[in-house]
Amino acid sequence: MLVVMRADATAEQIAAVCRHIESLGLRAHAIPGAQRTAIGITGNKGALEPSDLEVLEGVAEAIRVSKPYKLVSLEVKPEPTVVRVGRAAIGGGELAFIAGPCAVENREQLFRIADQVAATGAQLLRGGAFKPRTSPYAFQGLGEKGLAILAEARERFGLGIVTEAIDTESLALVEQYADMIQIGARNMQNYSLLRRAGQSRKPVLLKRGMAATLDEWLMAAEYVLSEGNYQVVLCERGVRTFSDHSRNTLDLSVVPAVKAVSHLPVIVDPSHGTGRRDRVLPLARAALAVGADGLIVEVHDQPEHAASDGPQSIYPRQLEQLMEQARRLAPLLERSAPGAAAGAGAHPAYGAGEGR
Numbered sequence: 001m002l003v004v005m006r007a008d009a010t011a012e013q014i015a016a017v018c019r020h021i022e023s024l025g026l027r028a029h030a031i032p033g034a035q036r037t038a039i040g041i042t043g044n045k046g047a048l049e050p051s052d053l054e055v056l057e058g059v060a061e062a063i064r065v066s067k068p069y070k071l072v073s074l075e076v077k078p079e080p081t082v083v084r085v086g087r088a089a090i091g092g093g094e095l096a097f098i099a100g101p102c103a104v105e106n107r108e109q110l111f112r113i114a115d116q117v118a119a120t121g122a123q124l125l126r127g128g129a130f131k132p133r134t135s136p137y138a139f140q141g142l143g144e145k146g147l148a149i150l151a152e153a154r155e156r157f158g159l160g161i162v163t164e165a166i167d168t169e170s171l172a173l174v175e176q177y178a179d180m181i182q183i184g185a186r187n188m189q190n191y192s193l194l195r196r197a198g199q200s201r202k203p204v205l206l207k208r209g210m211a212a213t214l215d216e217w218l219m220a221a222e223y224v225l226s227e228g229n230y231q232v233v234l235c236e237r238g239v240r241t242f243s244d245h246s247r248n249t250l251d252l253s254v255v256p257a258v259k260a261v262s263h264l265p266v267i268v269d270p271s272h273g274t275g276r277r278d279r280v281l282p283l284a285r286a287a288l289a290v291g292a293d294g295l296i297v298e299v300h301d302q303p304e305h306a307a308s309d310g311p312q313s314i315y316p317r318q319l320e321q322l323m324e325q326a327r328r329l330a331p332l333l334e335r336s337a338p339g340a341a342a343g344a345g346a347h348p349a350y351g352a353g354e355g356r
């Protein structure tokens with residue numbers, strides 16, 4: 001159920017409606033919009049009658065939400081959500097770029113890469129400290145030590161930090177150190193983890209599960225919002241198909257499909273989406289063209305020695321090219337792109353000639 005308040009409803013009237021909803025054992029989510037405030041109602045106490053709510057002061061109408069997801073839907077909030085993380089406003093006019101290695105391997109590695117990421121103008125640094133690996137014998141990440149290195153890099157390079165939590169224990173640590181909590185594809189339907197992320201005050205980057213439908217993905221986001229955390233960014237990272245020429249099939253058509261039903265920002269990960277360095281730039285350009293609010297890309301200066309995902313990690317030089325291409329594309333897309341930092345391009349030795 002959704003309660004739409006009148007445009008002239010007072011703050012007291014909104015609060016009174018919320019109190020009434022909570023007194024019924026339900027949860028009220030007041031969501032201010034450009035024209036009016038909407039109050040989403042969640043809980044599993046059975047159906048409410050719209051007429052019981054329409055008699056309350058300041059209420060314009062109460063409507064049943066037709067979709068299974070509610071708080072993420074355009075019905076509840078017609079305006080796009082903008083999620084602020086560090087210098088980035090994801091879903092706003094400026095495209096957002098999250099770049100960095102798959103995993104934090106050591107301080108020197110992260111600092112070298114972060115320095116070059118910052119120079120390109122990308123606003124946010126990625127790097128896993130807790131890695132969900134297919135093999136239990138593969139590098140699992142540095143854990144809290146990796147988070148401390150990321151936090152140091154934030155101070156030194158002025159980049160907001162995005163890093164993955166793989167369970168509720170690591171989430172408690174990630175929220176202390178990072179600016180955005182990544183929930184990985186393998187955990188998209190880990191409902192206790194989603195609820196815990198919903199109780200955090202840090203924004204959440206929710207990757208699409210590798211076999212998740214759009215509705216399942218949106219329902220996963222709904223778990224986070226239903227706990228009171230409305231700062232969620234969706235991330236398409238490729239799905240499993242019969243196609244075997246790339247690691248996953250990047251489902252770019254899901255971007256406009258999300259935009260048609262949800263107010264949440266959506267970004268694209270062409271690194272996991274393709275698994276191949278030479279495919280990252282073309283798919284990154286395509287992602288921006290279909291309306292993505294930003295990109296997350298894996299970058300490594302020595303990918304042949306990377307602890308994970310080396311083959312899909314682009315060189316810093318290629319990230320610079322990508323950012324330059326995004327700056328040229330942005331006006332066509334009625335967006336802007338962040339400018340390069342002064343001194344950018346000072347690292348010609350890295351990966352020259354690898355880009356397209």
Ligand code: PEP
Pocket residue numbers: 102128132183184185186207237269272
């Ligand atoms: C990652 O970002 O390194 C990662 C593990 O991504 P995904 O969950 O999309 O596989």
Ligand code: MN
Pocket residue numbers: 102103272298308309
């Ligand atoms: Mn990776």
